[in-house]
Amino acid sequence: MPNFNHFVRDSVSNQLSDYAEKHEGEQTSITTGSGNPVGEKDASLTVGYHGPTLLQDVMLLDDLSHFTKERNPERVVHAKGAGAFGYFEVTHDITQYTAAKPFSELGKRTPIAVRFSTVAGERGYPDTVRDVRGFAVKFYTEDGIWDIVGNNTPVFFVKDAALFSSFIHVLKRNPVTNVRVDYDMFWDFVSLRKETTHQTLITFSDRGIPRSYRHMHGYGSHTYSFINAQGVLHWVKYHFITNQEIQNMSSKDALRIAGEDPDFHTRDLYNAISTGDYPSWTFCIQVMTQEQAQKLSYDPFDLTKVWLHADSPLIPVGRIVLNKSPSNYFAEIEQIAMDVAHLIPGIDISPDRMLQARMFAYRDTHQYRLGTNYNQLSVNSAYRVHNYSRDGYGTVVSQGGAPNYHPNSFEGPVIDKRARALSPCLPLHGDAKRIDSGHDDNFSQARLLYTRVLKEDERVRLVENLVDWLKRTTKKIQRRAISNFEQVHKSLGTKLREALNLSEEFHIEF
Ligand code: HEM
Structure with missing residues (x-):
């Protein structure tokens, strides 16, 4: 049973005391959002004691007009989560598989952000429900942002994006009763689509309710490609093996804790990092040549299947360590924009139908959820961006007056020869038609x-x-x-x- 006592004061409870201690005697004065000093904060500007409030009360207007817009649309899935920052460190040489910059030398560290989440509930949903957990890692590399947006399970319920929105609908609230879980919706869909069986068993096993976000593995789930300096392509799968060991929670404990402390996993992550107990994972890969993949008895690009370790053993690559909590959850975690399409030279995708669809979905939803220029928010921004896009809501980047059209004769950015050399060349063939993949061996x-x-x-x-x-x-x-x-x-x-x-x-x- 988890060691849980919500009457104990922990790092989460002490957040404000810690702040006060650190800033004791600093005497910062209040300002408006435009930095103008505020002389009175506890009273609006009224005509007499009972009189109406004046429109010229700019302090009040500044405060309330910001307050009414303090929420953005929540993520359509994975809305409840927690996150932290740290680094990825290379411990093993895998340059024979990829020329991607984060793996270029032993001991190299790349800054990362990680967001963990539940899938089905809303932003305030309890952490300890039976559900898959999101495990998304953002790498801030010299070649821009690279994201691995995976889960704590190596497979998924469906393998064709045509079924994704229906699957998510059956996990969420019934549109009439507004109640979740709607067990008829869930079991109806799951029993009609047999490819869900593998992931359903995992979700209803002990791993369906982890003890904390620290006590679970993470997986990229899909097959991706690695391209080495010679341009040779290998298929690859990502694994983050927890160094805290796997620990789960019984359904009974989970139910009680969901009521007593709905933010149990969020609290756990913050407390662990605050007390210097930094969680870490060993980053491993599975690798296959194209020829090996062709000989497998199962489809290596099928998201409902794992690669058996006998076919492709785990190869250690490095470790990820989380050592810093966000200083503002909304700014740094709510606004983080993970995207499987954030790829860097040396890493690419595979012919997995779900992954192909995900290449579209994340950018599209971020533009809706966070605005056109979500990439310019500091948690999402790359070290350097040189492109031909300009303007739009929230623009802060000027690109120093460089031309905004291509081609041009005015020293605008040019193509990256290394990126071109590392682009995969995939021989694709077949007839364009819709093939239901749900009848494979499930x-x-x-x-x-x-x-x-x-x-x-x-x-x-x-x-x-x-x-x-x-x-x-x-x-x-x-x-x-x-x-x-x-x-x-x-x-x-x-x-x-x-x-x-x-x-x-x-x-x-x-
Ligand atoms: C066609 C299939 C899929 C579609 C269309 C899709 C779409 C989405 C969308 C719209 C979001 C919200 C993103 C945001 O607002 O920031 C999201 C989040 C997420 N998805 Fe998917 N998804 C798909 C499949 C998957 C699969 C197979 C996995 C895991 C293997 C996955 C893992 C995640 C994770 C971890 C997040 C949360 C990212 C974060 O923490 O910010 N998704 N997905």
Whole structure:
């Protein structure tokens, strides 16, 4: 059971006392947003004691007109989260796989920002719910921003972006009742799309509720490409292995803590960093040549499948360490803009259909959520930007008077030859048509998880957790879901059927 006592004063509770101690006697005077000194803060400008407030009260106008706009649209997914800053340090040479700058020499450090999150709830949602956790890392490299926007699980529920918004809808509130979880929506979709089975088992295993953000692994999940100095391409997967060890929370503890301290994971991260207990992860990769990938018995670009370690062992690369909390959550974490399309020379994408769609989605949503110039916010800004875009809301970058059109004869920025040399050359062929990928083998890897990875006690809790959600949906949907779980393993189906008092004989309606 987590060591939890919300009456103890911790670093989170002491945030204001710490500030006061540090700034004792400084006597800063209040100003308006435009820096004009304010002489009275506790009273509006009125005509007499009961009189109306005057429009000329610029102090009040300054304060209230800012207050009414203090919220922006929240993330459509992953709205509740916490984040911190630190560095990535190279411990092993992988320059034979990639020419990307962060890996160029042993011991090299690259500044990073990390944001952890839950997926389904809103900005104020409790941390300790059963859900996948986001694990997104922003690297501030000499070649600009590189983001790995992954989760704490190596696979995902669906593998075609055509199904993504529907999947997210079934996780979120029912549009009529405004209640979540709507168990009918969730199990209906999950049982109709069998490719969800692998990720569903992971989510209902112990790892569905981590002890903290520090006690979980992170994964890039998708397959990406590495390009080395000779232009040779390898496929790659990213793993962040926690050095705090995996720890999870029982459903019972999670439920209680969700009520007592909904920000439990947020508090944990802040406290750990404040007390110098810096969380770290070992950054590992799995690598395959194009020829190896072609010989696999499963699709190496299928987001519902892992690469088996027997096919591609983990190669350590370095470590990431978090040693600084944000000084303002909204400025530095709420406004952080993670994007799988933030790539640097030596790193590229793969022919994974989900990843292709994600290349569009993040920039698009950031422009809506944070404005056209979200890249100029300090948490998102690269060390140098030389392009032909100008202006728009919130512009602060002038680019020193350089021309804003290309081509030009006035010393405007020119193409980067190294980036061109490191661009992958992928031979693509095939007929343009819509192919439903949901009929591939959806159960073999889920079976390996159930039979080889999970221990007996973990399998018992998996069944309990599944039953806890399944019992809230209709018999018809229960039966359809069980018939999928039965294809993972006969005994899983039997245990679920027994726990839900369903007879052996039934007709499954799809
Ligand atoms: C086609 C599929 C997907 C689409 C369209 C999509 C779209 C989005 C959108 C719109 C956001 C909100 C971003 C923001 O407002 O800052 C988001 C956040 C996020 N997504 Fe996805 N997503 C997809 C698949 C995935 C997958 C497969 C993963 C993990 C492997 C993932 C991980 C994340 C994470 C970690 C965040 C939160 C980033 C942060 O902390 O700021 N997404 N996604």
